[in-house]
Amino acid sequence: MKIALSLIVAVLFTMSGLGLSVSGAEDGSSLVFAKCGSCHSLKRVCRGLGKKDLAAWEKTTQRMAEMGMIVTADELDGISNYLANAKPGESPVCK
Numbered sequence: 001m002k003i004a005l006s007l008i009v010a011v012l013f014t015m016s017g018l019g020l021s022v023s024g025a026e027d028g029s030s031l032v033f034a035k036c037g038s039c040h041s042l043k044r045v046c047r048g049l050g051k052k053d054l055a056a057w058e059k060t061t062q063r064m065a066e067m068g069m070i071v072t073a074d075e076l077d078g079i080s081n082y083l084a085n086a087k088p089g090e091s092p093v094c095k
Contacts, residue, residue, distance in 0.1 A: 027078065028078050028079065028081065028082025028083075028086075029082060029086075029091065029092045029093055031075055031078050031079045031082065032045060032079055032082060032083065032093050033093070035064075035069055035070075035071055035075065035079060036064070036069075036079065038069075039064075039069070042093050042094070043094075045083070045093055046088075046089070046091065046093050046094035048060075048083070049083065049086045049087065049088040049089070049091055049093070049094065050086075050087065050088035051088075052083070052084065053084060054080060054081065054084035056084075057079075057080040057081075057083045057084045058076075058080045060080075061076050061079050061080050061083075062076065
């Protein structure tokens with residue numbers, strides 16, 4: 001149910017043209033909640049923090065886009081940059 005609701009919210013954002021900005025850490029976490037959280041438990045995302053560098057997160061997010069995540073190139077960059085710089089356990093994603 002939680003996953004379905006997250007997916008609906010992500011689709012509504014995409015369809016409404018209300019795209020999320022990627023200008024800061026808070027916006028990066030919002031993208032992670034909306035895009036990654038629509039399919040994954042955020043615990044799964046949290047476990048990767050501090051273990052992957054930017055190149056690894058870019059590879060991961062690109063793979064997710066290829067598997068159907070609806071995301072723009074700017075959003076992919078924002079997600080990858082946010083995750084590469086987030087501290088393990090300290091990120092809002094981990095709370």
